[in-house]
Amino acid sequence: xxxxxxxxxxxxxxxxxxxxxxxMTIEEGSLVGLIGxxxxxxxxxxxxxxxVYRPTDGIIRLDGTDLVGKNPSQICQAGxxxxxxNIRLFSDMTVADNVKAxxxxxxxxxxxxxxxxxxHYRKKEKEIDGRAMEILRVFELDQFAGYKAxxxxxxxxxxxxxxxxxxxxxRLLLLDEPAAGMNPNETAELMExxxxxxxxFQVTILLIEHDMKLVAGICEELTxxxxxxxxxxxxxxxxxxxxxxxxxxLGE
Amino acid sequence: MKKYGKQIIGCVAAAAxxxxxxxxxxxxxxxxxxxxLIIPVCMNIILAVSLCMVVGFLGELSLGHAAFMSIGAxxxxxxxxxxxxxxxxxxxxxxxxxxCAALLGLLVGIPVLRLRGDYLAITTLGFGEIIxxxxxxxxxxxxxxxxxxxxPPVTTYRNFTFVYILMxxxxxxxxxxxxxxxxxxxxxxxxxxxxxxxxxxxxxxxKTMAFVIAAFMxxxxxxxxxxxxxxxxPVNFDYNTSIEILVMVVLGGxxxxxxxxxxxxxxxxxxxxxxxxxNYRMLVYAIALIAMMLFNNxxxxxxxxEKHNMRQAGKIE
Ligand SMILES: Nc1ncnc2c1ncn2[C@@H]1O[C@H](COP(=O)(O)OP(=O)(O)OP(=O)(O)O)[C@@H](O)[C@H]1O
Ligand SMILES: [Mg+2]
Numbered sequence: 237x238x239x240x241x242x243x244x245x246x247x248x249x250x251x252x253x254x255x256x257x258x259x260m261t262i263e264e265g266s267l268v269g270l271i272g273x274x275x276x277x278x279x280x281x282x283x284x285x286x287x288v289y290r291p292t293d294g295i296i297r298l299d300g301t302d303l304v305g306k307n308p309s310q311i312c313q314a315g316x317x318x319x320x321x322n323i324r325l326f327s328d329m330t331v332a333d334n335v336k337a338x339x340x341x342x343x344x345x346x347x348x349x350x351x352x353x354x355x356h357y358r359k360k361e362k363e364i365d366g367r368a369m370e371i372l373r374v375f376e377l378d379q380f381a382g383y384k385a386x387x388x389x390x391x392x393x394x395x396x397x398x399x400x401x402x403x404x405x406x407r408l409l410l411l412d413e414p415a416a417g418m419n420p421n422e423t424a425e426l427m428e429x430x431x432x433x434x435x436x437f438q439v440t441i442l443l444i445e446h447d448m449k450l451v452a453g454i455c456e457e458l459t460x461x462x463x464x465x466x467x468x469x470x471x472x473x474x475x476x477x478x479x480x481x482x483x484x485x486l487g488e
Numbered sequence: 489m490k491k492y493g494k495q496i497i498g499c500v501a502a503a504a505x506x507x508x509x510x511x512x513x514x515x516x517x518x519x520x521x522x523x524x525l526i527i528p529v530c531m532n533i534i535l536a537v538s539l540c541m542v543v544g545f546l547g548e549l550s551l552g553h554a555a556f557m558s559i560g561a562x563x564x565x566x567x568x569x570x571x572x573x574x575x576x577x578x579x580x581x582x583x584x585x586x587x588c589a590a591l592l593g594l595l596v597g598i599p600v601l602r603l604r605g606d607y608l609a610i611t612t613l614g615f616g617e618i619i620x621x622x623x624x625x626x627x628x629x630x631x632x633x634x635x636x637x638x639x640p641p642v643t644t645y646r647n648f649t650f651v652y653i654l655m656x657x658x659x660x661x662x663x664x665x666x667x668x669x670x671x672x673x674x675x676x677x678x679x680x681x682x683x684x685x686x687x688x689x690x691x692x693x694x695k696t697m698a699f700v701i702a703a704f705m706x707x708x709x710x711x712x713x714x715x716x717x718x719x720x721x722p723v724n725f726d727y728n729t730s731i732e733i734l735v736m737v738v739l740g741g742x743x744x745x746x747x748x749x750x751x752x753x754x755x756x757x758x759x760x761x762x763x764x765x766x767n768y769r770m771l772v773y774a775i776a777l778i779a780m781m782l783f784n785n786x787x788x789x790x791x792x793x794e795k796h797n798m799r800q801a802g803k804i805e
């Protein structure tokens with residue numbers, strides 16, 4: 237069975253059909269790209285998958301479980317984590333606390349433990365500290381652990397958002413334009429990181445990206461959206477050669 | 489050893505303050521006026537620290553803290569007046585006052601905290617006024633506008649130890665909570681509720697939790713107030729009181745527990761100290777407020793905070 241199954245997914249905002257009749261299956265372990273011109277409905281698909289919006293029609297299944305109607309925190313617990321196109325960090329919290337907050341459901345203890353700092357609390361907090369630093373190290377953010385998240389440079393903020401999403405131990409990771417605003421060096425580095433974390437965390441990835449070098453470099457399959465509808469779907473190499481995709485999105 | 493450094497400093501400071509107050513009181517070094525401020529200082533610290541959790545950590549503007557205080561005060565006062573011996577009545581009153589306030593917190597919080605933006609500020613403001621009217625109208629129980637009189641004076645400076653322990657408990661619980669998974673969830677909601685939801689935090693639940701805990705603590709402070717002042721009038725719990733508590737939190741630097749404690753102390757003691765200045769009193773008071781505000785936004789303060797955070801991070805390894 238595919239990890240993610242999306243059937244006939246659609247949503248309307250008033251008269252605007254932002255996503256229409258989307259079908260998509262994502263196999264466990266794959267790395268899939270979602271591309272298309274501005275306003276095509278890519279971010280809206282992420283918002284539908286994560287429960288921010290409720291679809292007007294369609295089915296979303298993660299490993300066979302129906303996700304429609306669940307709220308974002310339930311969907312996160314079901315195994316989908318995401319980053320945001322316009323970075324949404326906990327900006328007044330430290331870099332370490334951003335990741336530790338995401339371990340909320342992973343390493344848990346009671347409210348009494350929180351209020352009284354019981355031995356059990358200490359033990360669990362130690363685990364949380366350790367796990368958070370482990371994740372930060374993957375993204376080479378460990379030396380910034382004590383910085384306020386807002387004070388990180390832009391590229392590192394993007395990385396921290398991915399680190400935070402991974403801390404929830406997702407099965408499916410959604411990345412919304414992870415390379416936006418990065419220079420070519422940072423983008424190349426990001427590509428390596430994505431490849432690495434895919435192996436390290438054994439996570440399936442769906443990413444939105446405008447940087448075609450990154451898309452061609454790491455995505456195995458692509459779905460191209462245009463005006464909310466699927467224009468083309470398939471293996472990356474085939475999709476990028478498709479004349480329709482070239483006219484609508486890639487140009488020349 | 490180093491790990492417990494902060495706790496040790498806290499314990500020593502708490503013991504030192506306690507010893508100092510006991511010496512000052514028993515040695516007769518304080519004027520009557522200053523003696524009468526001891527309990528209000530503790531009470532305001534409880535109120536400020538608890539509101540700090542809602543405004544500073546949860547990031548929701550609540551203008552009804554005095555209302556939760558009043559519910560605690562009235563329900564506690566009824567128990568204090570019941571004729572039970574003080575040893576039993578006082579702890580029971582504090583507990584009941586807290587629970588009643590918490591229940592109302594839950595009742596108000598569940599619907600309102602689902603809303604976003606400034607709704608909470610407006611609703612809690614309205615809620616406070618409604619509670620005030622109810623206490624005004626329920627004359628047979630509350631004495632109405634004339635006041636609920638003859639409450640046994642069980643929380644005067646003679647009972648400082650009890651109130652002090654209560655205050656320490658509130659400070660300890662709130663500062664512990666902040667440094668926990670629950671506290672991180674609350675701060676995450678403040679910083680970005682969409683991202684908080686996306687990492688699996690139940691936003692409404694944690695908002696309500698913080699709100700109810702704060703209401704509980706305000707209720708306990710209300711009982712302290714009742715046992716200190718001896719008479720309860722609804723006008724004592726209008727929005728001015730809520731604003732005064734809010735000012736303490738804001739001056740304390742929003743989400744800074746130590747700051748809230750210092751601001752609560754200063755804003756309780758300062759007006760009395762300045763009485764001698766007569767005409768200049770409000771002027772000096774206002775200047776003090778502005779000075780504290782400026783310090784909060786100064787680069788010096790920011791540098792201190794950054795340094796502190798770096799040290800904390802060093803400990804994680
Ligand atoms: N909450 C909303 N209310 C109304 N319209 C919306 C809403 N969210 C998205 N839209 C509309 O849906 C369309 C798709 O938007 P979306 O953000 O998904 O595009 P996108 O493919 O992510 O574009 P970009 O590449 O610029 O990020 C746009 O026309 C947008 O204005
Ligand atoms: Mg988008």
